[in-house]
Amino acid sequence: MLRLDGITKIYKVGAFGGRTMTAVDDVSFDLRPGEVVSLIGESGSGKTTIGRMILGLTSPSGGSITLDGARVTPGKAYYRHVQGVFQDPFSCYNPVFKVDRVLQMIKNEYFPGVAASEWEGRITESLKEVRLNPGQVLGKYPHQLSGGQLQRLLIARALLLDLRFLVADEITSMLDASTRIDVLNLLADLKSRGLGVLFVTHDLSLGNYISERAVVLYRGQVVESGPTEMVFGNPLHPYTIKLLSSVPQLTTKWDGASATLRDDGPAAPSTLVEAEPGHLVRQDDAPTRLRSVS
Numbered sequence: 369m370l371r372l373d374g375i376t377k378i379y380k381v382g383a384f385g386g387r388t389m390t391a392v393d394d395v396s397f398d399l400r401p402g403e404v405v406s407l408i409g410e411s412g413s414g415k416t417t418i419g420r421m422i423l424g425l426t427s428p429s430g431g432s433i434t435l436d437g438a439r440v441t442p443g444k445a446y447y448r449h450v451q452g453v454f455q456d457p458f459s460c461y462n463p464v465f466k467v468d469r470v471l472q473m474i475k476n477e478y479f480p481g482v483a484a485s486e487w488e489g490r491i492t493e494s495l496k497e498v499r500l501n502p503g504q505v506l507g508k509y510p511h512q513l514s515g516g517q518l519q520r521l522l523i524a525r526a527l528l529l530d531l532r533f534l535v536a537d538e539i540t541s542m543l544d545a546s547t548r549i550d551v552l553n554l555l556a557d558l559k560s561r562g563l564g565v566l567f568v569t570h571d572l573s574l575g576n577y578i579s580e581r582a583v584v585l586y587r588g589q590v591v592e593s594g595p596t597e598m599v600f601g602n603p604l605h606p607y608t609i610k611l612l613s614s615v616p617q618l619t620t621k622w623d624g625a626s627a628t629l630r631d632d633g634p635a636a637p638s639t640l641v642e643a644e645p646g647h648l649v650r651q652d653d654a655p656t657r658l659r660s661v662s
C-alpha cells in the first residue's frame with residue numbers, strides 16, 4: 369500500500385524567495401493495489417504537487433510517504449514499483465530517440481542481465497497490454513505517433529517494470545473523446561490486474577467514471593474523501609457541492625456567477641470528520657469562504 373501521511377509542501381515564492389506559500393497542507397490518504405483513487409480539484413489546488421511528491425520529483429516539507437509501511441526513498445528500487453504518466457505525452461520523450469531506444473533504456477537501467485530475445489518478448493507483451501501494435505510503433509520517432517499512442521507507450525514503458533502503482537496526472541486531457549475512453553478503459557483493465565492508480569484530474573465526470581475512491585482538494589487541503597459513490601452521490605462539503613453543481617450541463621444555460629468559487633484568504637484551522645463509514649468531510653468555515661456571488 370502507498371500511503372501519504374500529513375503531507376505538506378511549502379514553496380518559496382517572491383523575487384528572492386522571501387515569501388512562502390503552502391501548496392499542499394496536511395494531506396493524508398492511501399492507494400491500495402487494484403483500485404483507482406481520483407484526486408480532484410480545480411487548477412492550483414495542489415494535485416500535481418502531490419503527484420510529484422509521490423514520484424520523488426519534489427520533496428515534501430512535512431509528513432511522510434510510505435510504501436508497504438517503509439518510508440519512501442526515491443531511487444531505482446522505488447521506481448520499479450511506482451511510476452508516473454503526465455498530461456503532455458509529447459514532452460515526456462526525447463524527440464531524437466526512436467521508440468526502440470526509449471524501451472531499451474529501461475533494460476539498460478533496470479534489467480541489464482536479461483537476454484535480448486527475452487527483452488524483445490517483454491516489449492511485445494507490454495505493447496500488446498496497452499493495445500499497441502509493435503509493428504506500428506517500434507522504429508518510429510515520437511513525432512510520428514499520435515498523442516494517444518504516446519500516452520499508451522508511456523504506460524507500456526512503465527509496465528516493463530514491476531509496476532504496482534501509477535500516478536496518472538491529467539493523462540486524458542489532451543486526447544480526443546474516443547481515445548480518452550480507450551485510455552480510461554485501459555486503466556480499468558490494468559486496475560483489474562492489481563495496479564493501483566492515482567488518477568489526478570480536474571474533470572469530475574472522469575473521476576466518477578473510473579475511480580473507487582475520490583479525494584477532493586481545495587487550496588491544498590482535502591475537503592472531502594471517500595468511496596466515489598458517497599462523494600458524488602452524497603457530497604457534504606460546500607466546495608464539493610459547488611464543484612458538482614458547476615459541471616456544465618447540456619440542458620442548462622451556463623451561469624458564470626453561481627459557478628464562481630470565491631477565494632477570501634487563508635483557510636481557517638479545521639479538521640476532517642467521518643460523516644459515514646469511510647466518508648470524510650472537512651468541517652471549517654467553508655460556507656462563508658465559498659459564498660455565492662450571485
Ligand SMILES: Nc1ncnc2c1ncn2[C@@H]1O[C@H](COP(=O)(O)OP(=O)(O)OP(=O)(O)O)[C@@H](O)[C@H]1O
Nearest residue numbers: 379380381391410411412413414415416417418570
Ligand atoms: N515550483 C513551484 N514554485 C512555487 N509555486 C509552485 C510551484 N509549483 C506549483 N506551485 C504553486 O502551487 C500551487 C499548486 O500547484 P499545482 O500545480 O500542484 O496545482 P494543480 O492542482 O495541479 O493545478 P493544475 O490543475 O492547474 O495543474 C499553485 O498555486 C502553484 O502556482
